[in-house]
Amino acid sequence: MKSLSFVLILSLMAAPLLAAESPPYLKPNLRFTKARMLLLKDGWKPIPMHINDHYKYDGVEKELVLRKFMEVDSCSNDSARCVLYYRKKEICLRVDTIGEHVRGMKVVRWTAECPAPADAHDAAG
Structure with missing residues (x-):
């Protein structure tokens, strides 16, 4: 229970950081390939x-991986x-997309x- 509270506190602390770093070019309905190109150009890894x-x-996960977009968690x-x-830097960004093909x-x-840590994926799977 303590670790869950710690994770919650850390995520709440990270939210204001992202507000300062939030990519202003991300917009709903932006093509993913364009968004990705802009993120990489802006220093996101x-x-x-x-x-x-x-x-x-x-x-579509297979399509993403074939294009070497290894940042896909799941579809x-x-x-x-x-x-x-x-x-x-120390900020993470989760990007959600929709579409049947890249x-x-x-x-x-x-x-x-x-x-989530890799061991959390293993426990859930």
Whole structure:
């Protein structure tokens, strides 16, 4: 319980940091490929996900990985929503997209959020 409180406090502390660093060019319905290009140009680094955990990619996840977009955490098959993670300095950024193919993916929201530790993925899976 204490660790959950600690994580909550840390995430609340990070939110104001992101407000100062929040990418002003991110807008709802911005093409994901353009948003990604702008993020990388602005110094955001992709956080590689599922590197050594034998995750089985499916659907648009496979397309993303084939394009070397290793920051994809997961995509739902039913609504084509994807979650991707980036880091700039000590700040994390979660970008949510929607779209059945990479070329049509659009940004729908973004938050100051770091991915769960890899062992949390293993425990959930």
